[in-house]
Amino acid sequence: MRLSSLADYAVVMMSAAARHCGGIARLNATLLSEETGVPLPTVQKLVSRLSAAGLIESTRGTGGGFRLSRPPASISLADIIEAVEGPIALTACVDGAAQDCCIDQTCKVKPHWNAVNGAVRGALAGVTLASLSQVPNSPVPA
Amino acid sequence: MRLSSLADYAVVMMSAAARHCGGIARLNATLLSEETGVPLPTVQKLVSRLSAAGLIESTRGTGGGFRLSRPPASISLADIIEAVEGPIALTACVDGAAQDCCIDQTCKVKPHWNAVNGAVRGALAGVTLASLSQVPNSPVPA
DNA sequence: CGCAATCGGATCATATCGGTCCGATTGGAC
DNA sequence: GTCCAATCGGACCGATATGATCCGATTGCG
Numbered sequence: 001m002r003l004s005s006l007a008d009y010a011v012v013m014m015s016a017a018a019r020h021c022g023g024i025a026r027l028n029a030t031l032l033s034e035e036t037g038v039p040l041p042t043v044q045k046l047v048s049r050l051s052a053a054g055l056i057e058s059t060r061g062t063g064g065g066f067r068l069s070r071p072p073a074s075i076s077l078a079d080i081i082e083a084v085e086g087p088i089a090l091t092a093c094v095d096g097a098a099q100d101c102c103i104d105q106t107c108k109v110k111p112h113w114n115a116v117n118g119a120v121r122g123a124l125a126g127v128t129l130a131s132l133s134q135v136p137n138s139p140v141p142a
Numbered sequence: 143m144r145l146s147s148l149a150d151y152a153v154v155m156m157s158a159a160a161r162h163c164g165g166i167a168r169l170n171a172t173l174l175s176e177e178t179g180v181p182l183p184t185v186q187k188l189v190s191r192l193s194a195a196g197l198i199e200s201t202r203g204t205g206g207g208f209r210l211s212r213p214p215a216s217i218s219l220a221d222i223i224e225a226v227e228g229p230i231a232l233t234a235c236v237d238g239a240a241q242d243c244c245i246d247q248t249c250k251v252k253p254h255w256n257a258v259n260g261a262v263r264g265a266l267a268g269v270t271l272a273s274l275s276q277v278p279n280s281p282v283p284a
Numbered sequence: 285c286g287c288a289a290t291c292g293g294a295t296c297a298t299a300t301c302g303g304t305c306c307g308a309t310t311g312g313a314c
Numbered sequence: 315g316t317c318c319a320a321t322c323g324g325a326c327c328g329a330t331a332t333g334a335t336c337c338g339a340t341t342g343c344g
Contacts, residue, residue, distance in 0.1 A: 001145045001146075001149065001223055001227050001230050001231075001232075002227075002231060002232060002233070002234070003143040003232045003233065004143075004300095004301070004302085005234075005301090005302075006301080006302070007143065008232075008233050008234075008235075011251055012249060012251055015250060015251050019250065028320090028321070028322095029321080029322080030320095030321090039302095039303070039304090041302095041303060041304055041305080042302075042303070044321090044322070044323080045302085045303085045323095045324095047322070047323090048322075048323060048324075051322085051323090058321090058322060058323090059310085059311090059321085059322085060308090060309050060310045060311080060320090060321055060322050060323085061309070061310030061311035061312080061319095061320070061321065061322085062310075062311045062312055062313095062318095062319060062320045062321070063310095063311065063312075063320080063321085064310075064311075064320075064321050064322070065321080065322095066322085077258065081143055085143045085144075088143050089143075089144060090143075090144060090145045090150075091144070091145065091150050092144070092147075092150075093150075107154060108157060108161065108274065108275065109153055109154050109157050109274055112269060112273070112274055115269075116219065116265060116266065116269060119262075119265035119268075120261075120262050120265055123258055123261035123262055123265065124258065126261075127254060127257075127258060131254070132250065132251050132254055133250060146331095146332070146333085147332085147333075148332080148333070170289090170290070170291095171290080171291080172290090181333090181334070181335090183333090183334055183335055183336080184333075184334070186290090186291070186292080187292095187293095187333085187334085189291075189292090190291075190292060190293080193291085193292090200290090200291060200292090201290085201291085201341085201342095202289090202290055202291050202292085202339090202340050202341050202342085203288095203289070203290065203291085203340070203341030203342040203343085204287095204288065204289045204290070204341070204342045204343055205289080205290085205341095205342070205343080206289075206290050206291070206341075206342080207290080207291090208291085285344100286343105286344090287342105287343085287344080288341105288342090288343085288344095289340105289341090289342085289343095290339105290340085290341080290342100291338105291339085291340075291341095292337105292338085292339075292340085293336105293337090293338080293339090294335105294336090294337080294338090295334105295335085295336075295337090296333105296334090296335080296336090297332105297333090297334080297335090298331105298332085298333075298334090299330105299331090299332075299333090300329105300330090300331080300332085301328105301329085301330075301331085302327105302328090302329080302330085303326105303327085303328080303329090304325105304326085304327080304328090305324105305325085305326075305327090306323105306324090306325080306326090307322105307323085307324080307325090308321105308322085308323075308324090309320105309321085309322075309323085310319105310320090310321080310322095311318105311319090311320085311321095312317105312318090312319085312320095313316100313317085313318080313319095314315100314316085314317080314318095
């Protein structure tokens with residue numbers, strides 16, 4: 001019931017990125033590490049995952065870096081957490097995924113997990129990077 | 143963002159207990175293990191934690207066992223999860239607890255976590271053992 | 285008074301996670 | 315055109331936390 005520290009770092013990172021450049025300018029992992037205090041290798045790992053998830057766009061080479069691929073207002077905590085931790089599900093027995101759960105048939109609890117998962121996910125989806133960063137002068141993303 | 147399997151087992155156990163006896167009769171860990179399919183040692187461990195949390199009352203000795211200390215309607219998922227996993231908090235930086243978070247001062251995200259935690263906890267607190275026992279189509283297990 | 289059954293705590297193996305390192309790729313500079 | 319430097323990307327390794335197993339303490343009954 002506690003998200004991994006990587007996910008926490010990712011939220012902080014994305015929030016810092018949104019606050020810095022509003023998703024327009026390009027920044028590198030080293031700068032972001034200095035800004036947020038997150039260890040550089042961890043930032044790099046997170047950049048990899050976030051890039052694979054399509055939340056940021058990374059560019060290699062000298063002068064490279066990355067930037068938000070979407071406006072901060074359209075990136076939610078759910079997006080970031082899913083990118084880092086995988087699907088948001090409190091239990092492994094989400095429907096659609098066959099499990100080795102030995103009590104699969106007699107389990108009366110399983111039908112209720114989806115509702116709970118949806119509620120949790122909704123709570124996370126309701127918080128965007130824009131609301132996290134509270135950027136004063138850029139309320140409208142380009 | 144996924145609760146431990148122990149918590150999952152605990153919910154299944156409590157649900158089974160509520161369904162069996164409605165919190166009145168007394169049952170033992172062995173029977174519950176056979177009913178739910180949860181390994182016996184795990185059931186015993188969970189009984190210990192749940193008993194320590196005050197959710198169930200255990201009795202030692204021959205013919206002992208345990209029973210729900212409260213009606214199923216007044217026991218929620220939040221209670222069970224907190225008993226097994228500790229406080230419900232997505233991050234370690236809940237207010238009131240000093241952290242070694244190096245970005246404590248510059249962290250703009252921290253004030254928002256409490257709202258998210260509250261939303262998640264509310265979603266879990268809204269589901270009680272009584273509602274878990276009620277299966278929509280109520281198929282009688284063999 | 286002895287025995288059996290049950291909970292309770294302690295111990296150990298396992299798996300996931302977090303941190304670190306090295307290589308592949310790309311842009312710029314000469 | 316070639317070399318070099320900076321950066322991302324993936325892979326390896328150690329540490330922490332979790333889950334399962336085992337043994338002892340306690341209690342009721344015969």
